[in-house]
Amino acid sequence: MRTQVAIIGAGPAGLLLGQILHNAGIDNVILERQSAEYVLGRVRAGVIEEGAADILREAGVGARLDREGLVHDGFDIHAPHRDIHINLKRLSGRAVIIYGQTEATRDLMEARQASGRPTIYEAKDVALHDFDSDSPKVSYVKDGQKHEISCDYIAGCDGYHGISRASVPEASIKTYERVYPFAWFGLLADVPPVSPELIYVQNPEGFALCSMRSMTRSRYYVQCGLDETAEGMSDEAFWKILKSRLPAEAAETLVTGPSIEKLVAPLRSFVAEPMRFGRLFLAGDAAHIVPPTGAKGLNLAISDVHYLSQAIIEHVQEKTAAGIDAYSQKALARIWKAERFSAWMTQLLHRFPDTDSFAAPLQRAEVTYLADSEAAQTALAENYAGLPY
Ligand code: APR
Ligand code: PHB
Numbered sequence: 244m245r246t247q248v249a250i251i252g253a254g255p256a257g258l259l260l261g262q263i264l265h266n267a268g269i270d271n272v273i274l275e276r277q278s279a280e281y282v283l284g285r286v287r288a289g290v291i292e293e294g295a296a297d298i299l300r301e302a303g304v305g306a307r308l309d310r311e312g313l314v315h316d317g318f319d320i321h322a323p324h325r326d327i328h329i330n331l332k333r334l335s336g337r338a339v340i341i342y343g344q345t346e347a348t349r350d351l352m353e354a355r356q357a358s359g360r361p362t363i364y365e366a367k368d369v370a371l372h373d374f375d376s377d378s379p380k381v382s383y384v385k386d387g388q389k390h391e392i393s394c395d396y397i398a399g400c401d402g403y404h405g406i407s408r409a410s411v412p413e414a415s416i417k418t419y420e421r422v423y424p425f426a427w428f429g430l431l432a433d434v435p436p437v438s439p440e441l442i443y444v445q446n447p448e449g450f451a452l453c454s455m456r457s458m459t460r461s462r463y464y465v466q467c468g469l470d471e472t473a474e475g476m477s478d479e480a481f482w483k484i485l486k487s488r489l490p491a492e493a494a495e496t497l498v499t500g501p502s503i504e505k506l507v508a509p510l511r512s513f514v515a516e517p518m519r520f521g522r523l524f525l526a527g528d529a530a531h532i533v534p535p536t537g538a539k540g541l542n543l544a545i546s547d548v549h550y551l552s553q554a555i556i557e558h559v560q561e562k563t564a565a566g567i568d569a570y571s572q573k574a575l576a577r578i579w580k581a582e583r584f585s586a587w588m589t590q591l592l593h594r595f596p597d598t599d600s601f602a603a604p605l606q607r608a609e610v611t612y613l614a615d616s617e618a619a620q621t622a623l624a625e626n627y628a629g630l631p632y
Pocket of ligand 1: 255256274275276287344366401402403404406407526527528539540541542544
């Protein structure tokens, strides 16, 4: 088989890239290790920047987002000594949209199907070849049979555990990593959210977050130990911990109910540089991970794909390599700012075990400063709402 762009991974990054290229008339094939149901079964964050929403709309996959997404003009930060309302709209001029990543992925899968371009699910043993030449290839096994695709470009959109980044010789890639000494325990339930906007809670016992998927479905998280498991905590135990960390008013109005999904997510900051190796380009979680505190994961995948799709389209249609040459640098400039913001927000809101005596009062002062300074709130708002492309 031959195609112009072989895309590895059918997560949001791979699917969106496929869609934008399809819209530009560029042939592409997506190879995905799992089944479509498995991909949709993964539950992830759900805060979309306006800039990212514009890219989804432009790609033709924004209709349901605009119908069902909840526009949030701000959010709250609660700490024992201060309550801070971050008015995103007033401070940054922009709002965010609450829309589950699973829903965004479903919209992209439907658009993919309508495009008629091939997606090969349950493609095993995907391997990348000759991406340092002008004629790269990708091989895979489907139903026990080996296949090969010749292409002009390979897009590695296969997430943190994918094969694309791992295929690059070690000497050609540099990675930066921070692993946090705690995780998030998340619970999804069909109960109305405790508040119409998100609440990020800093508590001496640990972080908590009140989020939602709709006005009848809530998403809550509490900071937990790295040894916690999804099965290890009962719904009752979760609600009790959450309630104990919430501000009094929220704790009183909290509606609990049976979980429909539970997960434990470790927190990591990670960047791989560069993001281009000859004809191989990395995008999304394949190249970087942020801790979920700033809700940047999906938004970064979308901005990478925006830059990469424009670069490939330019190379194919105008025969100029300026875009693909600049891709890595351009994407990384935005990624590092989001890494900085996500690490900062994580530091601000979590309980860090085993820190020195200075850490807690510093964290308290950081909250006080944020509460008292409109300049500090503006900096937070412009990062949360999304930096320009
Ligand atoms: N071969 C083919 N597909 C693979 C391989 C492989 N060897 N390894 C991984 N994949 C697939 C995974 O099964 C997954 O469906 O690549 C896809 C990668 O999707 P994501 O992990 O969702 O990554 P991405 O599309 O970059 O989306 C980033 O996901 O984790 C969140 O916070 C993150 O919101 C962000 C988004
Ligand atoms: C979520 O709704 O899952 C969510 C929201 C905000 C975050 C992280 C996760 O910062």
